[in-house]
Amino acid sequence: MKLPNSTPRPEGESERLKAAWQPPSGWRFITVVNNTYVGLFYIGAALLFFVLAGILALLMRIQLAVPENDFLDAGTYNQVFTMHGTVMMFLFAVPAVEAMAVYLLPNMLGARDLPFPRLSAYAFWAYFIGGLAFFCSLLFGVAPEGGWFMYPPLTSYRESPGINADFWLLGIGFIEISAIAGAIEIIVGILRTRAPGMTLDKLPLYAWAMLVFALMIVFAFPAVILGTALLEIERSFHWPFFQADAGGDPLLWQHLFWFFGHPEVYIIFLPAAGMVSMILPAMARTPFIGYRYVVLAVVGTGFLSFGLWVHHMFTVGLPRLSLAFFSAASMAVAVPSGIQVFAWIATLAAGKLEFKTPALFVLGFLFIFVLGGLTGVMVAVVPFDWQVHDTHFIVAHFHYVLIGGMVFPLFGAFYYWIPTASRKPLSERMGRWVFGLMFVGFNVAFFPLHITGLLGMPRRIYTYPAEMGWDWLNLLSTLGAFLLGLGVLLFLIDLARNFRPSKSGGSGSNVWNSGTLEWLPSGDYATRSIPVVTSRYPLWDQPRLADDVAAGRYYLPGAPTGGRETLVTSPLEARPQYVLQMPGPGWPPLLAALFTAAFFLLLTVKLVLVAAVCGVLALVMVIRWLWATDPGPNHPPVDVGAGLRLPVYVSGPSAHSWWAMIVLLLVALSIFGALVFTYLFLWTSSPGVWPRDGRNLPPPVFFWGAATLLAASSAAVAYAARSLRQQPERGAWPWRIALAIGVPLLAAASLWDLHGQWASGLRPTHSAYGASVYMILAVQAFYVIVAVIMALYTLARSFAGLIDEHRRATFDNTMLMWHYTVAQGLVGLILVHGFPRLLG
């Protein structure tokens, strides 16, 4: 194959590339946006939360080691187990796998960074600052205490009047933002910034897993976003979504939470499975056996996992047939997981395994995860679950699948990939001890819980009587827990002694002789040139690849625009399409994150005014950050090699920012879907509070008026979109005026609808019906506000001369949000005004 560029490269090209990617120095280093550094910060933060939550677990185990212990009182124990679960699930598990992706994915795909580097920085800092503050609630005795899944009515305003529950509800807020931001990056990154030639069937299995992970976040997180909003609003304003005496239903929370909560555990597991699929071929020195079946399995697990959530609710009294659907689906999901396990076994069998530490963790993972999967199929059987629900059997099951399925692969991944980040590898000798202690400790800690559970020991109890016969088993568990903790401690010591961050790819060489791109020689600029791949294992099949990439013989060996760039490629065949100009470091994302976290936390402690100020400052910082984006075609097309001259900017449906907007709107659609579910579910369970015979509904003029205003505002924006194309001939005023007209039309629609409901006498605190209606109005109002802000921002950019017929990503994003908001508004109107009338 003729290579895209020839050597010797021009004088200074490599220096300019290095300079463009140089991270900031001194204390300004924290404003770095390079994915490698942000990734390392992220992994470090996740590890910190893992250790903190692990210490909480040890505290719990001390308390449970002997019967009738008084190490922790009941109230403290409730806070400790709630925080253990919440921190592990929200501040460790999802962030850790996201962090690995931020660190690994671009290099594995042949890209120089993620497509929106400042967004990852923002997501990290919001998570880190917010997470630390959230954890500190424990030190002040105001940590949430309702269990990690926070069921109302226990967690509503009557039973939990303090701010503890608010900490959880608002504290989860920035985790949700981080997760969504990460998902957008990952989807756009995997689909649009791959190395040329990396067709879908050559996509690394880890990237497939992360693509599914990100799509799952898009569809699963919205349910918990809405649920937490509903519960917080019930607590603060007494809108009775979950209060049975007003037509609410505690089961609404359970459905929303578990619709998120079940996919959540696969969101945690699939990336780990992806990592195993990368580690195994290198350790077994053979290509992966069953690639296409694992792709099938990973995608299959992703969608089937959305049909399992009621298996967390088998004991609440749902109809028998309904339970059976979920029982069947819960068994069915074992099929794709099994396919993956068999593919891993086949790969192991086909190769010759090097029993180094990463391989040991993979073997440990296989053993523990499969055991957890088997108990999973057991509890999928409804009558069996009726016996073990809320006992330690369940605790054993989920720790087997989560620690086995995610923590073991993660530690294996640390030992495996650390040579890409550190001058010194971790110690192989200590690694064996870490593995041994963790493996033995884990099984000694958690296997007995199956038995204590079957002997009747409930979950979430702070102590137990001596005559139950659970004492020796609990003591054994505690011993195992400390062994596990010792293993983790040893790992931390190994890390402290050997981890020495190095920008030039650590020891520099591909120590495991792996075949995938993240092992190419790299620096702050990732690789010197962007490779072309022809197979799944480029480093095995293209023997001179590393040298040629480092010499600059592949695509984009320099920085032609003087800034940070990577290639945007087509989603199916990975054909180069344009050069993506990416921003460098800066304060706005970090400050925006700080103020975002402050906003949520200050609301929790009810300092509303200060919170509002921080919210405004966060918005200001975001706008400051955005103002530097959308550079337009500010440079002529560049020569990337192989005779290709690619534009440096593209707008319209091909642009990466359009794609990011579409993903964001899918999130919005999912939130709205959860809201529609809320309305219909409450109607199903409390028909008595729904209007009958169309009585007391706002007259139809409110529906028709609001709908017309909405449609008109969309028409105005559509007209503006067409006019913008004609800006050279007609100037900017036609489209500016059209967009400006859209603003009051959109706002008036919401106000008119609100007026109608208010005038009819309906109030959100009256009943679950009122609460649902006003929630639909409130969510719509939120989107209207966002759209209006976007429109005003767009107009400001136009006045600053920053928008024209070519440079229009800002306008397009506003347009997309606009049409979505209108469509959402119309569906909301039809539901609220039409559904009760349909019932007659």
Add this chain to the structure above:
Amino acid sequence: MSRFIRTTMLMAAGPAVWALHFLIIYAFAALACARGFAHATPWVIGGTTAVAVTALIAIIVRALARARQGPLSGEPQRFPYWSACGFAALALLAIAWETLPVLLLQPCG
């Protein structure tokens, strides 16, 4: 870009049919028990399943046909079509397994 959308739609079609089927059978079963028309449940579920199975078979057939076309102009990859077929087949398996309880259980109770 539109080839991407068409290909993605085909790949997503199997999971989408599964999701829609699941939504309908669960929502109907729950509503029927809540409102007292549970006698209709097996029929509605049966009908929905018949439609879903037909749709999935159609998707599998179409995907297989596109996969067999192979490296013709504009279709350099078989993998997305093979995958579309696989996802639809898995969806078919899941639908069959999930619907079986209708033959074994009373709807409510």
